[in-house]
Amino acid sequence: MPHLSRRAFLKSSVIGASCAAGAGLGVRWPQAFAGPAPIELKPRPTDARIFGEIPTKNVFTYGEAPGAMPPVLRLKRGDPFAARLVNQLDEPTTIHWHGLRIANKMDGVPFLTQPNVSPGRSFDYAFTPPDAGTFWYHPHCNTLEQMGHGLAGVMVVEDPADPVFDAEIVLNLRDWRLGGNGQFISQFKPREAARSGTFGTVRTANWQVEPIYDAPSGGVVRLRIAVTDVTRILQLKLEGAEAEVLAIDAQPLPQRVPLDLLILSPGQRADIAIRMPAEEGRGVTLTDHRPSTPATVATLRSVGPSLNHALGDVGPLAPNPQPEFDLSSATEIPLLLSATAEQAAKNSICGSLGYSFWAINKVPWPGDTADPLAPIEELKLGQSYVLTMKNVTPHAHPIHLHGMNFTVLRSTREDAPKLTSDTYLIFPDETVQLGLVADNPGDWVFHCHIIEHQKTGMTGYFRVA
Incomplete structure (x- = not known):
């Protein structure tokens, strides 16, 4: 669970119903929408340009296009979802739907909830998501290598009563263990595994180094963040705009929290509302301050005439139902x-x-x-x-x-x-x-x-x- 400033947490105002994508400016990543027929997810190797001019070989993706990162899956709370895993790797794999409260046999853990899916074989997943929010999906087999090579995608579960934002931007945050030639090096060092873990050498958002996304000037943007890295804990700050944290790990906060410092670890997600600057061309920068030297994660750039919206214009997020603890x-x-x-x-x-x-x-x-x-x-x-x-x-x-x-x-x-x-x-x-x-x-x-x-x-x- 992320660190949130206690001062900010106590200053915030009560809210409570879920948000949908609005105009969609800045959405440049592949997406797959759930329908009555199963979505096919085909983990496979590809070449992708991650860093520099030389493509990285043996990157793993669920995407169809060469070099494309895994698609953002979009589901609706309460609607059935089906996906067929067709394994095109040369090793076994599965899919775990991280954060979803679904039937155990759909959880994607080999030897515990299902058999391995061997190369060339398939496995059908089917469930109805009970919660709305930001989730992600990844293998639970040879996890360090498969996730380290890119096999992790974001999953958005929308609520039918979602209020409308002016735009939505999804960030899949992860490192890569690449050498100077842009190719993979060993995924871990034993001495680092015995400490805080082996860090990547190249940081990316949506498989890009310091990407820039356009968003409407003076608009309110829903930023969905998923930390899909295998090691790095992030200390996130936002420079150039006012923002509030709406949800953590798909669960709406009982109170909106002004974004001061947000610590997110591998596996965690956050939903943030950002009020873009009114002046066209102004940038909003998401930075990571851990361990010490700030690093740019991504930038949002204001485009078009100002919409003159405020953070308070966006309706509240509906809480996901939880069992009563005694x-x-x-x-x-x-x-x-x-x-x-x-x-x-x-x-x-x-x-x-x-x-x-x-x-x-x-x-x-x-x-x-x-x-x-x-x-x-x-x-x-x-x-x-x-x-x-x-x-x-x-x-x-x-x-x-x-x-x-x-x-x-x-x-x-x-x-x-x-x-x-x-x-x-x-x-x-x-x-x-x-x-x-x-x-x-x-x-x-x-x-x-x-x-x-x-x-x-x-x-x-x-x-x-």
């Missing part, structure tokens, strides 16, 4: 996030990096219990639980839960906002309590979304029955 009957589950002294390879969920550096409750996946593949805990369907999670490592960990949401109850970090989410960024030495209603039956993965941490031990699953 603290009085909740069972506590302790979760200790730590390093492990074991260095031997552990075959994690669909693959291993050949090392064990991290653990949950002192056990690196797949563990040292009598049944090493047992769940972290067996949860009773419909019951409330408090996940008391303690991070005793010197590194932050974005912890993601499949298939369900949790709500922050309390934290030793004073400025942790009490939000509902599917991903919580836990800081070093922090202890947080997350309220969870086990309302979705099945085996649900729980893991760090710094993929090197996941693949070297910090992963497991809950069984809900």
